[in-house]
Amino acid sequence: MTTAEQFWRQRARHVAWRVNFAWWWNTFAPALFGLSLALTCALLLARRAGAELRGWWLVYVAAVATAGVVSLALGRRRFLSATDGLVRLEAVLHLHNRLTAAATGIGAWPAPMSAAPDGYQWRWRAVLWSPVLATALLVAAMRVPIPLPPAAVVTPQQEPLAWSQAQSWLEQLRQEELVAEPAVERLEEQLAQLRAQPREEWYQHSSLEAGDSLRQEVGQSLRALDRDMERAAQTLAAWQAGGIQMPDAQQRALAEQWQRVMEGVQNGTLPLHPDLLKQLQQVDPQQLQQLTPEQMQALQQLVENAQQALAEMRGAGAAGSQQAEGEEPGVGGITRGPGAAPLTMSQPTDLATQRTETLPNTDPSQAAPGDVVETTTGAHKVNEGSYPGATAAGAVQSYGVGGEAVWRNPLPPAERKILQQYFK
Amino acid sequence: MTNYAAEADIQTAGEKLQRLRGALNSVLFGQEPLVDTVVIGLLARGHLLLEGLPGLGKTELVKGLAKALQVQAKRIQFTPDLLPGDITGNPLLQEVNGTRQFVFQPGPIFANLVLADEINRASPKTQSALLEAMQERRVTVMGETHALPDPFFVLATQNPIELEGTYPLPEAQLDRFLFKIEVRRNAVPVLERIIQQREIGVEPTVPAVLTRAEFQGCADLVRRIFLPGVVTNYIARLVDATQTMPGVKYGASPRAALGLAAAARARALLEGRLNASFEDVQAVAAPVLQHRLVLDYQARLDGQTGTSVVATLLEKIPTQDRATPPALTTVKG
Numbered sequence: 001m002t003t004a005e006q007f008w009r010q011r012a013r014h015v016a017w018r019v020n021f022a023w024w025w026n027t028f029a030p031a032l033f034g035l036s037l038a039l040t041c042a043l044l045l046a047r048r049a050g051a052e053l054r055g056w057w058l059v060y061v062a063a064v065a066t067a068g069v070v071s072l073a074l075g076r077r078r079f080l081s082a083t084d085g086l087v088r089l090e091a092v093l094h095l096h097n098r099l100t101a102a103a104t105g106i107g108a109w110p111a112p113m114s115a116a117p118d119g120y121q122w123r124w125r126a127v128l129w130s131p132v133l134a135t136a137l138l139v140a141a142m143r144v145p146i147p148l149p150p151a152a153v154v155t156p157q158q159e160p161l162a163w164s165q166a167q168s169w170l171e172q173l174r175q176e177e178l179v180a181e182p183a184v185e186r187l188e189e190q191l192a193q194l195r196a197q198p199r200e201e202w203y204q205h206s207s208l209e210a211g212d213s214l215r216q217e218v219g220q221s222l223r224a225l226d227r228d229m230e231r232a233a234q235t236l237a238a239w240q241a242g243g244i245q246m247p248d249a250q251q252r253a254l255a256e257q258w259q260r261v262m263e264g265v266q267n268g269t270l271p272l273h274p275d276l277l278k279q280l281q282q283v284d285p286q287q288l289q290q291l292t293p294e295q296m297q298a299l300q301q302l303v304e305n306a307q308q309a310l311a312e313m314r315g316a317g318a319a320g321s322q323q324a325e326g327e328e329p330g331v332g333g334i335t336r337g338p339g340a341a342p343l344t345m346s347q348p349t350d351l352a353t354q355r356t357e358t359l360p361n362t363d364p365s366q367a368a369p370g371d372v373v374e375t376t377t378g379a380h381k382v383n384e385g386s387y388p389g390a391t392a393a394g395a396v397q398s399y400g401v402g403g404e405a406v407w408r409n410p411l412p413p414a415e416r417k418i419l420q421q422y423f424k
Numbered sequence: 425m426t427n428y429a430a431e432a433d434i435q436t437a438g439e440k441l442q443r444l445r446g447a448l449n450s451v452l453f454g455q456e457p458l459v460d461t462v463v464i465g466l467l468a469r470g471h472l473l474l475e476g477l478p479g480l481g482k483t484e485l486v487k488g489l490a491k492a493l494q495v496q497a498k499r500i501q502f503t504p505d506l507l508p509g510d511i512t513g514n515p516l517l518q519e520v521n522g523t524r525q526f527v528f529q530p531g532p533i534f535a536n537l538v539l540a541d542e543i544n545r546a547s548p549k550t551q552s553a554l555l556e557a558m559q560e561r562r563v564t565v566m567g568e569t570h571a572l573p574d575p576f577f578v579l580a581t582q583n584p585i586e587l588e589g590t591y592p593l594p595e596a597q598l599d600r601f602l603f604k605i606e607v608r609r610n611a612v613p614v615l616e617r618i619i620q621q622r623e624i625g626v627e628p629t630v631p632a633v634l635t636r637a638e639f640q641g642c643a644d645l646v647r648r649i650f651l652p653g654v655v656t657n658y659i660a661r662l663v664d665a666t667q668t669m670p671g672v673k674y675g676a677s678p679r680a681a682l683g684l685a686a687a688a689r690a691r692a693l694l695e696g697r698l699n700a701s702f703e704d705v706q707a708v709a710a711p712v713l714q715h716r717l718v719l720d721y722q723a724r725l726d727g728q729t730g731t732s733v734v735a736t737l738l739e740k741i742p743t744q745d746r747a748t749p750p751a752l753t754t755v756k757g
Contacts, residue, residue: 022749084746087654091743096692096701100652106428107698120752127751 004109008099008116012085015118019088020079028071029130035063036134043141085118092119155199162211166191166218169313176309179225179270190214221269226310228264231257232280233303240296255285276306365410429648429698437642438696441467443633444492445694451488451628452481453621454614460694461605461711462489462579466639467646467690470602470683471558471578473543473593473715480607482581484628486539489579491630493639495536496573502546504589508553512563513570528565533557536573536636540580544590551597554578558600575640595674595718602683603708604715606731642693649689650699658743659684659705665741666713669733671723676716684712702743710734 001009039060046053080088086099095110102109170188173179194202194211201207235258242250262281265272272280279302283291291299411419441463448459462485465472474482483499490497500511513531517524532538533554543551557563561572580601582593598604610618622628634642659681666675688704695704714730723733748754 019746019749019752022751025751026749078747078749080746084744087744088746091702094703096695096697096703097652097655097699098697098701100654101650101699104650104652106650107431117755119755120748121755123751123753 002109004112005102007112008086008089008102008109009082011116011118012082012089012099015085015088015120016080016082018118018120019085020075023075023078024068024071025127027075028068029127031067031071032064032134033130035060035067036137040137040141043138044144044146047141047146088118089116092117156202159195160202160208160211162208162215163191163194166211166215169218169222172309172313173270176306177273177275178306178309179273181273183270187214187218217269222310222313224268225265225270225272226307228261228268229303229307229310232261232265233300233307235261236296236300236303240300258283258285276302427648428650429645429693431698433645433648434693434696434698437645437693440634440638441642441694444639447492447630447633448485448488451630452485453617454610455481455485455607458605458607459485461603461708464687464690464694464708465603465605465711466575466577467643467693468602468683468686469575469577469643469646470686471600472580473598473601473604474579474581474607475584475604476581476607477585477609478583480609482607483539483541486537486579488628488630490537492633493537493636494632494634495575495636495639497537497539498532498535499539499541500532501541502543502550504545504547506546506550508550509565511550511553512557512565515566526566528568528570530570531563533563534570534572536575536577538576538578540578542583543580544582544587544592546591548591548594551591551593555597555600558597575636575643595716598715599677599679601715602687603711604730605711646686646690646693649692649697651685651689652699652701654744655688655700655702655705656685657745658702658741659688661745662705662709662737662741663713665737666717666733669717669737671719671726671728672717672733673720674718676713680713680716684708687712706738709738713737 039056042056043053046056086103090097090099093116098107098110101107170184174184197207235254238254266277444463445459449456452459462472476482511531511533513529515526516529518527557572558578561576563570663676663681666672684705687708688700691704691708692700710731713734717730717733719728
């Protein structure tokens with residue numbers, strides 16, 4: 001192969017490669033843009049869902065590679081061969097088809113040229129639109145701010161506190177046999193309806209409100225029953241104190257009071273247990289004087305037991321109504337404890353604070369106990385001439401009460417006048 | 425491999441043809457392209473139709489050609505009363521060996537170079553007498569066929585003006601002319617040269633530069649010029665495109681494609697090359713195709729001619745049957 005032939009064949013291959021790449025790119029560029037658009041949508045959705053992005057990128061790379069192969073297959077029918085490249089060159093350079101003839105074996109190859117243009121020029125807009133748009137789309141898909149996905153709904157594992165408390169009261173009422181069984185069952189049925197809801201709805205507003213209402217109903221009924229039992233105890237105590245010398249008017253008043261108590265414990269939301277009610281109803285207010293001291297004492301003991309049971313229940317309820325504080329501050333939410341750290345004076349809470357600094361309090365009137373309001377430098381003024389007199393060893397002259405804060409708020413005259421009238 | 429022309433053959437033929445060109449250019453001043461086209465047409469063994477105003481040297485060219493090639497030339501002045509027998513020849517009753525019989529007397533067409541002057545003035549019947557002679561290179565009279573001498577060329581002329589009383593050549597006869605050549609008027613310097621070197625009534629002296637055999641050898645060499653496949657494809661696409669060109673009622677025939685290929689080869693030989701090229705095809709496309717295109721009424725009304733249509737065709741059809749990718753643009757070199 002001569003130098004001239006080598007030159008022209010190499011040049012022809014270059015021309016063919018250039019044209020073939022352009023044809024391949026002509027098919028591949030729209031596919032690249034389409035795939036990038038699809039990946040953009042996928043990335044945005046994945047970022048919104050908080051999913052992993054690496055898998056999408058791998059799929060994209062595989063799809064682009066496949067599109068490249070398919071574009072090669074589709075564009076191949078338009079590809080130029082090296083012989084076509086020779087024809088292109090001789091047409092552009094006006095070589096009178098000498099290259100084709102020489103390749104056929106007719107005539108000599110023309111001398112190599114310093115510049116042998118193929119007559120083609122890149123149309124950069126047609127070449128670059130696809131990769132530029134694809135890059136812009138993908139960068140936007142990765143950079144555009146997207147709100148974080150909403151937290152997944154956590155299925156609560158613990159029922160609301162009000163339900164547990166109401167359940168506790170009802171169990172105690174049944175155990176102590178203080179109230180009638182149908183009333184307890186009715187309340188338990190309401191509680192069962194609340195528990196029958198899906199767990200995800202337990203802490204919805206309506207559910208919590210219904211639970212609070214149920215607990216409040218039970219609590220009020222317990223207090224009403226407690227008041228009735230208190231009146232019954234007072235009535236019995238008055239009878240016992242008055243004895244047989246009690247005036248008739250007072251006797252009638254006590255009898256009426258006893259009657260109201262009986263009506264209350266019988267017709268209330270939580271009516272008294274039939275056995276207990278039967279024992280109390282056996283008492284005839286007109287013939288109380290005829291009760292023996294033992295009978296009176298037994299009756300008082302009965303009422304007192306009921307009062308004690310009710311007091312225990314109410315006490316437990318009061319304690320249970322308070323929110324429990326964890327050892328560490330929570331992060332908010334319905335199942336993660338209160339958000340504020342407990343204000344305890346025990347061990348300091350470790351908040352992983354890297355830097356501590358003192359917060360100045362420039363308003364002494366709002367100072368809390370323990371705050372340093374003011375520091376001065378000076379010497380104590382001791383009147384060394386005064387004599388306090390003889391004192392016993394170990395005695396103190398003044399007593400302070402710790403833990404108190406004294407607030408002094410300077411009030412304007414109008415406010416001070418209103419305050420004085422209020423406490424007058 | 426086909427026996428293609430060798431470099432030495434091309435060189436030898438080129439020298440001879442160069443002498444022919446020089447001799448003709450000494451007859452016809454300032455008409456080098458016309459002379460080249462005529463030589464190409466003759467090398468391609470084609471008949472030529474020269475169209476131009478009177479006095480531009482058409483007849484002188486033919487006469488000079490006959491002298492330069494040392495071949496027999498005859499001139500037929502076509503007139504409306506010219507009969508076919510006046511061209512082909514007539515059988516005459518003669519006494520031969522004591523018996524009377526018809527003896528064929530060859531007409532003026534029996535020559536190597538026939539100048540059919542003002543061919544469009546003869547009747548269609550007389551014009552058609554040329555059909556067989558031009559295509560088959562033989563004449564049949566009274567059932568007897570007579571071969572024409574070799575080489576045989578018809579160089580017809582026609583006047584584009586004074587068309588009253590003329591008979592335009594039918595398409596079938598036009599198609600038998602390889603070239604239709606428009607003879608253009610001379611420029612002022614050429615006219616000055618003509619005035620200085622020529623006189624009325626005095627024929628220029630033309631040297632005999634080639635023998636008939638030498639010219640036949642050159643014509644045979646044309647057939648051995650390599651025609652690349654891409655050029656063949658270009659010719660085929662060009663001729664095919666004439667069928668669908670706007671303004672063209674009827675396009676060129678396959679005979680036009682053959683003529684285009686032969687003319688391209690002849691031009692390559694005249695240029696001293698071993699192969700025909702795109703440029704050769706483009707150079708001879710107008711004289712080969714322009715008279716073979718039948719334009720529709722609207723195109724003629726718009727002032728289009730066969731030449732303008734061929735020019736549009738050459739601009740529209742790319743040399744290489746390959747589309748350009750959208751990502752690339754073609755730069756005009």
